[in-house]
Amino acid sequence: MAKVPVQFTLNGSEKAEFIDSGTTLLNALRDKIGDTSPKGGCHQGTCGACSVIIDGELRLSCLTLAETCSGTAITTTSGLAEGGVLHPLQRAFLDTFATQCGFCTPGMIMAAKVLLDHTPNPTRGDVVEALSGNICRCTGYEPIIQAVLTAARSNSQNAA
Amino acid sequence: MELRKNYFADVRKDDLHEIGQPRPRSDSPGHVTGKTAFFADRNFPGMLHLKMVRSPHHHARIRSIDTSEAEKHPGVVKVLTAKDVPHNVYTILILIQVGPEDETVLADGKVRWKGEAVVAVLAETERAAQEAAAKVKVDYEVLPAVFDMEEALKPGAPLVNEYHGQNYYLYDSGECRKVRFGDVEAGFAGADHILEQSYQSSPIEHAPTETTGCVVAPEGNDRFTCYTNTQAMFFTLDNTSIILQMPGSKLHFVGGTVGGGFGGKVDVIVEPIAILGAKLTGRPVCFIYSREEEMQISSPRAAEKVVIKDGVMKDGRIVARKVTGYTDAGAYSRHSPYGAQKGAGHYPGPYTIPNVWIDTYCVYTNRTPSSAMRGFGVTIGDFALEVQMDKLARLIGMDPLEFRFINAYRDGDMKAHRQPTEGAALIECMQEASRAANWPVAEKYMAMSSYVKGA
Ligand code: FES
Ligand code: FES
Numbered sequence: 166m167a168k169v170p171v172q173f174t175l176n177g178s179e180k181a182e183f184i185d186s187g188t189t190l191l192n193a194l195r196d197k198i199g200d201t202s203p204k205g206g207c208h209q210g211t212c213g214a215c216s217v218i219i220d221g222e223l224r225l226s227c228l229t230l231a232e233t234c235s236g237t238a239i240t241t242t243s244g245l246a247e248g249g250v251l252h253p254l255q256r257a258f259l260d261t262f263a264t265q266c267g268f269c270t271p272g273m274i275m276a277a278k279v280l281l282d283h284t285p286n287p288t289r290g291d292v293v294e295a296l297s298g299n300i301c302r303c304t305g306y307e308p309i310i311q312a313v314l315t316a317a318r319s320n321s322q323n324a325a
Numbered sequence: 326m327e328l329r330k331n332y333f334a335d336v337r338k339d340d341l342h343e344i345g346q347p348r349p350r351s352d353s354p355g356h357v358t359g360k361t362a363f364f365a366d367r368n369f370p371g372m373l374h375l376k377m378v379r380s381p382h383h384h385a386r387i388r389s390i391d392t393s394e395a396e397k398h399p400g401v402v403k404v405l406t407a408k409d410v411p412h413n414v415y416t417i418l419i420l421i422q423v424g425p426e427d428e429t430v431l432a433d434g435k436v437r438w439k440g441e442a443v444v445a446v447l448a449e450t451e452r453a454a455q456e457a458a459a460k461v462k463v464d465y466e467v468l469p470a471v472f473d474m475e476e477a478l479k480p481g482a483p484l485v486n487e488y489h490g491q492n493y494y495l496y497d498s499g500e501c502r503k504v505r506f507g508d509v510e511a512g513f514a515g516a517d518h519i520l521e522q523s524y525q526s527s528p529i530e531h532a533p534t535e536t537t538g539c540v541v542a543p544e545g546n547d548r549f550t551c552y553t554n555t556q557a558m559f560f561t562l563d564n565t566s567i568i569l570q571m572p573g574s575k576l577h578f579v580g581g582t583v584g585g586g587f588g589g590k591v592d593v594i595v596e597p598i599a600i601l602g603a604k605l606t607g608r609p610v611c612f613i614y615s616r617e618e619e620m621q622i623s624s625p626r627a628a629e630k631v632v633i634k635d636g637v638m639k640d641g642r643i644v645a646r647k648v649t650g651y652t653d654a655g656a657y658s659r660h661s662p663y664g665a666q667k668g669a670g671h672y673p674g675p676y677t678i679p680n681v682w683i684d685t686y687c688v689y690t691n692r693t694p695s696s697a698m699r700g701f702g703v704t705i706g707d708f709a710l711e712v713q714m715d716k717l718a719r720l721i722g723m724d725p726l727e728f729r730f731i732n733a734y735r736d737g738d739m740k741a742h743r744q745p746t747e748g749a750a751l752i753e754c755m756q757e758a759s760r761a762a763n764w765p766v767a768e769k770y771m772a773m774s775s776y777v778k779g780a
Binding site: 199202208242245251262267301 | 349350352353354355356357358359360361362363365366368531532533534535536583584585586587615616
């Protein structure tokens with residue numbers, strides 16, 4: 166199988182790999198680069214567990230070919246905490262009991278981050294809409310929605 | 326959270342240090358930072374991928390299996406069939422002496438449900454394993470199948486599972502689990518009203534976000550580490566030990582992190598064959614269900630049928646209850662004989678009824694084997710019982726909540742299984758529910774208590 170070079174920044178650091186053409190970004194991140202924070206729940210674009218941020222946009226890494234990501238900046242949940250301090254979203258998910266098994270959590274946090282980056286003061290409806298592509302089988306969604314709203318509030322307090 | 330300390334104030338201990346105190350969960354920091362290690366987050370150099378060839382038929386005899394083309398496929402390292410499995414016929418509950426062994430690890434001579442595992446292919450890549458699996462040729466003679474419990478119990482129905490000899494599980498109490506208490510026919514004879522209804526449910530899939538699977542690493546010395554998302558670590562360890570005829574000391578299971586299970590990950594399905602693959606190739610092996618497999622192959626909650634006949638008095642007392650329950654095990658037992666048995670214990674409900682008669686059957690059909698799921702054996706029963714309670718209340722023109730107060734068991738009441746009720750708090754729960762739901766009941770019910778002094 167043809168190998169192709171890919172090079173991007175992942176959570177701020179440069180990555181360069183030769184990968185099999187046709188490898189998904191999800192598999193490249195998990196198996197080649199060793200960032201297992203994006204999860205594979207369906208590998209068909211329906212669960213959202215594999216969500217990452219590419220150049221500021223929310224993307225499903227299971228439906229994204231790694232070779233199309235050269236030159237991009239990719240963010241995953243494992244890169245959110247800075248200097249050991251949790252991101253407000255991570256803090257809020259922790260504090261409001263918004264994780265159970267934790268499998269959907271990285272994808273949820275990515276989807277929520279893109280929302281808050283674009284809409285710092287979202288309504289409940291905005292949050293529901295933003296998370297609608299992410300499936301959680303454990304929490305029942307309400308704590309997750311509350312976590313995102315809590316993070317938004319703490320963000321705006323920090324900014325004030 | 327609020328603790329209602331007025332309940333049972335004279336009997337309760339009030340030196341609780343943990344209950345009512347919030348505690349952070351130990352695993353959630355890992356969840357929010359993406360550091361929690363799920364089984365599939367382990368990657369070993371040289372890891373092989375296992376793909377299963379599955380039966381396209383509900384019921385068929387296997388005339389022959391030809392793996393030669395698959396073995397020649399580039400990247401294929403090993404192809405496993407029934408003859409490679411040391412103890413190929415097993416059943417999960419044999420560990421607690423519930424037999425007979427009735428399920429094959431890899432099908433031998435016959436398949437009994439659509440999706441049953443027949444041949445395992447191990448290859449360098451997932452894709453090679455998939456392509457090779459498609460090249461395995463199995464010659465089937467399709468047999469008549471049965472999908473409905475009542476059909477399966479009729480004389481002359483196709484026999485699903487030869488290890489049982491009939492299409493129901495034979496308990497030591499006979500063809501069903503029985504509860505007998507009082508004289509149910511006399512109870513019906515004296516009742517003001519009788520209501521018989523039947524209730525039915527479909528199978529329910531757990532659909533965990535993380536699919537079922539495991540990663541096995543050979544450690545040398547014929548010892549294997551298995552990273553798995555099983556919900557039943559020791560059932561899996563011990564059954565694997567039986568299936569592979571290996572002492573448990575050779576098997577090191579690492580689990581505890583489960584990406585959603587809801588009971589769907591208690592069966593022993595992926596680990597034995599993955600460990601066998603690692604043993605025969607000397608290489609790490611990953612066996613993970615695709616989403617499609619998870620939805621079609623993993624065992625769902627059983628379909629059930631419940632027939633309830635109740636005798637009730639005008640004043641609200643239930644005086645007789647007769648229940649026949651049917652649990653659709655699918656083609657193999659797994660946890661279903663236990664599920665059906667739990668139903669027998671549960672059908673009297675949390676009510677004090679003087680005359681009770683219960684039969685529950687565990688029935689085999691050519692459907693996906695069902696197994697554990699969140700209160701399996703009792704959840705559907707509760708649905709049926711409580712709908713029945715509402716219907717009974719309506720029948721005698723009584724408020725449905727007040728009707729439950731009249732029948733709720735209290736300390737000292739004898740249950741149908743001849744176990745006296747202890748520590749019941751049902752009345753108190755219903756009193757709180759009445760307030761929370763803003764569904765008021767007469768003052769005399771609010772004055773009741775489950776706690777009976779000296780009971
Ligand atoms: S794994 Fe990508 S959406 Fe489910
Ligand atoms: S916490 Fe388990 S899937 Fe969301």
